[in-house]
Amino acid sequence: MIKPDVGGIDIPPFFKLTAFDTVGSTNVEARHLAEAGAPEGQIVWAKRQEQGVGRRGRSWVSPEGNLYCSLILRPDCDPAAAARLSFLVALAIRQAIATFLNPETSLRLKWPNDVLIDGRKSAGILLESKVKPNGMMDYVIVGTGINIASYPQSTDGLPAISLKEAGAKVTVESLLSAYSYAFLELYATWKQYDFAPIRELWLSHATGVGERITVKLSDETLEGTFAGLEDNGALALILDTGERKLISAGEVFIVPPVS
Ligand code: BTN
Numbered sequence: 001m002i003k004p005d006v007g008g009i010d011i012p013p014f015f016k017l018t019a020f021d022t023v024g025s026t027n028v029e030a031r032h033l034a035e036a037g038a039p040e041g042q043i044v045w046a047k048r049q050e051q052g053v054g055r056r057g058r059s060w061v062s063p064e065g066n067l068y069c070s071l072i073l074r075p076d077c078d079p080a081a082a083a084r085l086s087f088l089v090a091l092a093i094r095q096a097i098a099t100f101l102n103p104e105t106s107l108r109l110k111w112p113n114d115v116l117i118d119g120r121k122s123a124g125i126l127l128e129s130k131v132k133p134n135g136m137m138d139y140v141i142v143g144t145g146i147n148i149a150s151y152p153q154s155t156d157g158l159p160a161i162s163l164k165e166a167g168a169k170v171t172v173e174s175l176l177s178a179y180s181y182a183f184l185e186l187y188a189t190w191k192q193y194d195f196a197p198i199r200e201l202w203l204s205h206a207t208g209v210g211e212r213i214t215v216k217l218s219d220e221t222l223e224g225t226f227a228g229l230e231d232n233g234a235l236a237l238i239l240d241t242g243e244r245k246l247i248s249a250g251e252v253f254i255v256p257p258v259s
Pocket of ligand 1: 026
């Protein structure tokens with residue numbers, strides 16, 4: 001396998017970058033490295049993936065021109081805390097993308113971890129993890145796909161967008177660099193102060209807070225007002241009955257106001 005030159009990419013020394021032209025899935029490659037003992041900070045980056053994996057077992061179409069990378073973390077926490085890393089990752093992607101977009105562009109976060117440009121999905125995040133026998137994390141693989149040159153036709157029922165279509169002038173390498181710096185800063189905050197500042201920052205960029213939303217769960221669809229994000233990352237939904245429901249997994253759709 002020919003490996004692209006990674007010498008020119010500016011990333012903080014915390015990371016070790018391993019690059020490929022083509023892999024099946026960077027998440028799978030990262031998992032193999034993690035199982036073989038690779039330390040926290042290892043990034044697997046590929047120009048294209050032949051079997052990119054999305055959420056809920058979907059595939060992630062991965063032609064050349066977009067960013068596909070997977071980062072190995074070894075956080076000293078339990079699975080519930082590790083799951084909240086997805087908010088941090090969405091923030092890091094948002095911050096990295098913002099560097100290259102016109103500041104007027106709408107760049108919002110949708111629960112739990114979508115990054116929307118003008119209401120359209122610009123990236124995908126897939127966390128995979130392994131727990132040690134003592135119940136703490138062995139590793140977390142943070143898989144990130146960011147649409148730079150192209151985008152899939154449909155993702156989770158959301159329209160998608162590429163950075164190019166949004167007017168950004170960005171290369172895969174410069175986005176990887178911006179993402180790595182943004183991630184490291186947020187991860188340092190998370191390690192020092194836990195989830196609280198990440199939650200605040202996430203809420204400050206979130207879409208739909210205080211608005212009517214529907215939430216599609218595995219067995220039912222609920223409608224109500226998006227009341228905010230709990231300390232544990234759950235979405236707080238106030239139903240029309242006044243009941244407050246906490247949602248930890250589901251798909252959110254913002255209900256357009258009736259005119
Ligand atoms: C989603 O369905 O929204 C998540 C998509 C995650 C795709 C990324 S691309 C890099 C990494 N490798 C994979 O196979 N998947 C993730």
